[in-house]
Amino acid sequence: MKTLFVTSELFPYNKTGGLGDVCASLPLALKKGGVDIRYLMPAFPSILQNFTELTPVYKFENKFKTKEINIYKGSIKGNPIKFYLVEAPELFLRAGNPYSDVCGNSWGDNHIRYACLSWVAAQFAELNIDGWTPDVIHANDWMTGLIPAYLEVLKRRNPKIKTSSVFTIHNLAFQGLYPFSVYEDLDLPNYMFNEDGLEFYRQISFLKAGLSFADKITTVSPTYANEIQTNEFGCGLQGTLVKKRERLTGILNGIDYSLWNPEHDKFIKENYSKNNFAQGKRINKEYLQSKLGILKNGKLPLFAILSRLTEQKGIDLLIESIPAIMMNNVQVVIMGTDQGNYLPRLKHIAEQYPDQFVVVDFDEDFSHQVVAGCDVLINPARFEPCGLTQMFAMRYGTVPFTRKTGGLADSIIDANFQNTIVNNTATGFLFDNYSVHDFINRILNTFKNEKKIWSNIVKQAMNQNFSWDKSAAEYMDLYNMQLNLIK
Numbered sequence: 001m002k003t004l005f006v007t008s009e010l011f012p013y014n015k016t017g018g019l020g021d022v023c024a025s026l027p028l029a030l031k032k033g034g035v036d037i038r039y040l041m042p043a044f045p046s047i048l049q050n051f052t053e054l055t056p057v058y059k060f061e062n063k064f065k066t067k068e069i070n071i072y073k074g075s076i077k078g079n080p081i082k083f084y085l086v087e088a089p090e091l092f093l094r095a096g097n098p099y100s101d102v103c104g105n106s107w108g109d110n111h112i113r114y115a116c117l118s119w120v121a122a123q124f125a126e127l128n129i130d131g132w133t134p135d136v137i138h139a140n141d142w143m144t145g146l147i148p149a150y151l152e153v154l155k156r157r158n159p160k161i162k163t164s165s166v167f168t169i170h171n172l173a174f175q176g177l178y179p180f181s182v183y184e185d186l187d188l189p190n191y192m193f194n195e196d197g198l199e200f201y202r203q204i205s206f207l208k209a210g211l212s213f214a215d216k217i218t219t220v221s222p223t224y225a226n227e228i229q230t231n232e233f234g235c236g237l238q239g240t241l242v243k244k245r246e247r248l249t250g251i252l253n254g255i256d257y258s259l260w261n262p263e264h265d266k267f268i269k270e271n272y273s274k275n276n277f278a279q280g281k282r283i284n285k286e287y288l289q290s291k292l293g294i295l296k297n298g299k300l301p302l303f304a305i306l307s308r309l310t311e312q313k314g315i316d317l318l319i320e321s322i323p324a325i326m327m328n329n330v331q332v333v334i335m336g337t338d339q340g341n342y343l344p345r346l347k348h349i350a351e352q353y354p355d356q357f358v359v360v361d362f363d364e365d366f367s368h369q370v371v372a373g374c375d376v377l378i379n380p381a382r383f384e385p386c387g388l389t390q391m392f393a394m395r396y397g398t399v400p401f402t403r404k405t406g407g408l409a410d411s412i413i414d415a416n417f418q419n420t421i422v423n424n425t426a427t428g429f430l431f432d433n434y435s436v437h438d439f440i441n442r443i444l445n446t447f448k449n450e451k452k453i454w455s456n457i458v459k460q461a462m463n464q465n466f467s468w469d470k471s472a473a474e475y476m477d478l479y480n481m482q483l484n485l486i487k
Contacts, residue, residue, distance in 0.1 A: 004134040029472035122150035125163035142176030145210035167214035176206030220386035221407030225250030254468035267368035274462040288373030304374035314380030394461035400428035
C-alpha cells in the first residue's frame with residue numbers, strides 16, 4: 001500500500017493547532033503498520049531548515065503564477081518517513097505561519113498557494129514522479145481540499161489512473177472560502193463550479209471540493225461524523241455531508257505516548273506513573289504554582305484551560321463564570337493564543353485574583369508542566385471535532401471536565417453515581433450545558449469530599465489507551481477497502 005500524505009502543518013516544525021500533531025503521529029503509526037507512506041508538504045522556511053540534503057525529482061514550469069515549481073525529495077534526521085517538498089519561492093518562501101504573515105494577516109494569495117500544493121499532489125497519480133505512484137492520496141483539511149478535484153479531472157482524461165483519494169476533515173468550521181472572481185487562478189474546469197462541486201453560496205469552498213470529489217471522507221471522531229450532518233454542527237455543509245454519508249467515517253485521533261507520558265516526560269518536575277501519581281501530582285503542582293507566581297498550596301484544586309481563546313472553545317462562557325468559581329478557593333491557569341480579543345478581560349481578572357488566577361501564552365514545552373501540575377482540565381467548547389488535550393490530561397491523571405460533544409464524548413467516560421463511579425469505569429466529567437452550579441457540585445464536591453472516588457477516576461483515566469495504533473489500523477482498513485473496490 002503506497003500512500004502520499006499531504007499536509008500544510010507538521011509538529012514540531014510548523015504547527016498552528018492539533019492538525020500539526022495528528023499529521024506528525026498518524027503517518028508514523030501507518031508506516032509501523034506496513035504502509036509505504038510519504039509526506040508532501042510546501043517548502044516553508046521552517047521545514048526547509050531541517051533538511052541537510054534535498055534531491056530534485058521533478059519540475060513544472062509556468063503554473064500558478066510561478067516561473068517554476070520544483071519537487072524535492074529528502075529526509076529529516078530521526079524521522080523514518082520520506083518527504084517530498086513543493087518548492088515555489090514566490091508562494092512558500094515567506095516569514096510567518098503557513099497561512100498568515102508575522103502580524104497575523106492572512107496571505108491574499110492563499111487560494112493560489114494551496115491550489116498549487118493540491119495540484120502537485122494530484123500529479124503524482126499520473127506522472128510516476130520519483131518512480132513512485134501512490135495507491136492513495138490522503139488530504140488533510142481545506143488546504144488540500146482541491147486534491148480530489150484535480151484528481152477527478154485527471155481521471156476523466158486518463159481512465160487508467162487508479163489512485164484513490166481520502167479527505168480528512170479536522171475542523172469543518174475552517175473551509176477555505178474565496179470569491180468566485182479567483183476561480184480562474186485554480187486551473188479547474190467550469191463544470192466543477194456548481195452545487196455538487198466547489199460552489200458554496202456563490203463562493204469557492206476548498207473544503208467542499210474535498211467533500212464533493214473524494215473517494216472516502218474521514219473525520220476525527222465518530223460522534224463528530226454524526227454531528228456534522230446536522231444543522232447545528234454542519235456549518236452549511238450538512239446537506240453535502242448527508243449526500244456523502246456512505247463515504248463518511250469517523251476515526252478517533254490518538255496521541256503520541258513517546259511525547260506525552262508522565263513516566264519519562266523530560267519537561268515536568270517529577271516523573272510518575274499510575275502507581276505513584278499522588279506524590280508525582282503534588283510535586284508537579286507545587287512546582288507549577290511557584291512558576292506561575294500563585295499561592296503555593298498542594299491542597300488547593302488547580303484547574304487548567306489549554307486552548308485557543310475563541311468563542312468555539314467556550315472562553316466567553318468561562319469568563320462569565322470565573323467570579324463565582326473563584327469564590328470556592330480554587331486556582332485557575334489559562335494557556336492559549338488569543339483569537340477573539342479575550343486577553344484584556346482575562347488579564348483584568350488576573351489582577352483581581354493574583355494568588356488564584358493566571359493567564360500565559362501558549363508554549364509547547366510548558367504545556368506539559370501545566371497538564372502534569374493541574375488537577376482538572378476544563379473544556380467548555382461549543383463543539384470539538386476530536387480534541388487532544390483531554391487525552392493528554394487523562395494520561396497525566398488530570399481529570400477532564402468537558403462538554404459532551406465530538407471527540408470529547410468519544411474519549412471520556414462520564415462520572416455518574418448510577419453506574420460508572422460504582423463500577424470504577426469513570427475517566428472524567430461530561431456536561432451538556434456548561435453551568436457553574438454543575439461545575440461546583442460535581443467537580444469540587446468530588447475533589448474535596450470524595451477522595452477515594454477521585455483517586456479511582458484518576459487511576460482509570462491514566463489506564464486509558466489512546467495510542468495511534470488502533471486509529472492507524474482503521475485507516476489502513478479504509479485504504480484497503482478503497483483499493484479493493486478499484487481492483
